[in-house]
Amino acid sequence: MRQDEMLAALIGQAAADGADLATLRAIAEEAGERGAARALARLGMSDAxxxxxxxxxxxxxxxxxxxxxxxxxxxxxxxxxxxxxxxxxxxxxxxxxxxxxx
Missing domain, CATH: 1.20.5 (Single alpha-helices involved in coiled-coils or other helix-helix interfaces)
Known part of the structure; x- marks a missing residue:
């Protein structure tokens, strides 16, 4: 599952379930990882x-x-x-x- 899809699924789950603490933490973690990956890509530091x-x-x-x-x-x-x-x-x-x- 891609990061975009994972984050969308977590947000959908949070909306459906009423957003418990574990779901909110998972959303924050996925959003953080996605933001970090985007920042590294913009700096040209996303390669091996x-x-x-x-x-x-x-x-x-x-x-x-x-x-x-x-x-x-x-x-x-x-x-x-x-x-x-x-x-x-x-x-x-x-x-x-x-x-x-x-």
Whole structure:
């Protein structure tokens, strides 16, 4: 039985029986599955390779986050090194070590 037919049958049963809790839950479940299938189809993710595509996208996103974290870490390390070097140069000038360079 197709999803459309299943949902129509459940709605018909609910109308005929007075809609008990089990029938309402079944209607909600079928409607949810149908809506999810429609959303996936609109996104182009309803084929057999969709799960593999999502896994690859998650892996790619994880690699991007790792690369971004590494780049930020490297930039901070270079800024700290430059600040330390400037501090040392400033101390050398302040303490009169500039004469040694000449």
């Amino acid at each position: 390779g969709a799960a593999k595509d999502m896994a690859e996208l998650r892996e790619l996103l994880g690699a991007w986050r790792d690369a971004k974290r590494s780049a930020v870490k490297a930039a901070v390390e270079w800024i700290v090194r430059m600040a330390a070097a400037l501090l040392l140069v400033g101390l050398a000038v302040k303490l009169g070590f500039s004469g040694w360079v000449k």
